[in-house]
Amino acid sequence: xxxLFQWLQNLSFMTFIRESGWEYPIVMSTxxxxxxxxxxxxxxxxxxxxxxxxxxxxxxxxxxxxxxxKRIGFLIMFAMGFTLFGSKASExxxxxxxxxxxxxxxxxxxxxxxxxxxxxxxxxQLDASPVIPTRAKAAGALSLLLWTGVLCCGRLxxxxxxxxxxxxxxxxxxxxxxxxx
Amino acid sequence: MLLLQIxxxxxxLNSSEWVFPIAECFHIAAFAWSIGLIAAVDYRxxxxxxxxxKPSEVLHDTAPWTxxxxxxxxxxxxxxxLSDVRMYLHNSSFIFKMCALAxxxxxNFTVHWKVAKSDTVSPxxxxxxxxxxxxxxxxxxxxxxxxxxx
Numbered sequence: 103x104x105x106l107f108q109w110l111q112n113l114s115f116m117t118f119i120r121e122s123g124w125e126y127p128i129v130m131s132t133x134x135x136x137x138x139x140x141x142x143x144x145x146x147x148x149x150x151x152x153x154x155x156x157x158x159x160x161x162x163x164x165x166x167x168x169x170x171x172k173r174i175g176f177l178i179m180f181a182m183g184f185t186l187f188g189s190k191a192s193e194x195x196x197x198x199x200x201x202x203x204x205x206x207x208x209x210x211x212x213x214x215x216x217x218x219x220x221x222x223x224x225x226x227q228l229d230a231s232p233v234i235p236t237r238a239k240a241a242g243a244l245s246l247l248l249w250t251g252v253l254c255c256g257r258l259x260x261x262x263x264x265x266x267x268x269x270x271x272x273x274x275x276x277x278x279x280x281x282x283x
Numbered sequence: 284m285l286l287l288q289i290x291x292x293x294x295x296l297n298s299s300e301w302v303f304p305i306a307e308c309f310h311i312a313a314f315a316w317s318i319g320l321i322a323a324v325d326y327r328x329x330x331x332x333x334x335x336x337k338p339s340e341v342l343h344d345t346a347p348w349t350x351x352x353x354x355x356x357x358x359x360x361x362x363x364x365l366s367d368v369r370m371y372l373h374n375s376s377f378i379f380k381m382c383a384l385a386x387x388x389x390x391n392f393t394v395h396w397k398v399a400k401s402d403t404v405s406p407x408x409x410x411x412x413x414x415x416x417x418x419x420x421x422x423x424x425x426x427x428x429x430x431x432x433x
Binding site: 139140155162254257261 | 304307308311312314315316317318319320321322323326331332333334335336340344345347348417420421424425427428429431432
């Protein structure tokens with residue numbers, strides 16, 4: 103696995119991004135912007151499924167109207183995220199928050215596998231029901247939770263440092279003054 | 284005196300290594316939420332997004348949630364700022380972000396709301412308003428991220 107990460111990181115494109123000046127933050131900003139202008143579509147769908155907003159609009163109008171925009175947004179976001187990861191893959195490898203984020207993304211995938219046939223592919227059935235079925239509310243609530251998890255772990259990736267790269271002065275201080283207590 | 288006060292706030296915020304990252308998570312989740320909902324109105328003004336609905340209806344349905352999200356953004360932002368006031372005030376990207384944010388907020392609650400609420404406005408005006416709105420919010424996000432890189 104680690105060898106695969108190293109191979110990825112050593113590709114010329116990934117090396118270029120890593121060693122670049124402005125390209126890296128631009129890729130990162132684009133990743134973040136996609137979260138802002140496409141993530142909101144997920145929020146809207148979830149709020150509609152929960153029955154908290156857009157209740158005058160049918161679930162079919164909301165789900166079907168936003169579906170392709172969410173897909174396009176996800177594709178751009180994924181491409182940018184993969185570039186960020188790939189350019190520093192071996193640094194991501196030991197990062198627990200990276201793996202936590204990947205776990206949340208896996209749960210998002212499982213969510214899609216479970217709820218797509220039950221909810222998202224048949225919004226007309228949900229509209230036909232007098233109250234929003236529990237399975238649709240569950241899909242909306244879980245989606246909000248899982249994506250929040252993805253987002254928070256994604257941000258926390260940036261805060262984790264491998265132990266040996268911590269400031270030697272601080273480590274020294276820690277060992278001499280903090281540990282003995 | 285003011286400086287001392289700012290320093291003591293910063294010390295309190297910096298006393299735990301978790302305050303900043305957690306505030307940042309709230310900041311990002313809430314801007315994704317609020318800018319995303321504003322963008323949904325813009326998409327409708329551009330003619331796509333939620334089917335069979337007017338921009339005014341999308342605005343009406345999103346507005347309370349957008350304001351909730353913006354409130355969380357505007358509360359978590361100052362926590363980040365107060366942790367290191369001097370650094371932020373000398374950061375050109377931060378200054379850019381604040382200017383873009385001020386323009387974006389004013390634009391959103393004046394022109395954007397007015398155009399979105401009016402179902403009789405001419406299509407070009409609607410399209411231009413949506414594009415300006417998206418561009419303003421995107422520049423706020425870019426300005427925010429570049430704080431760490433300038």
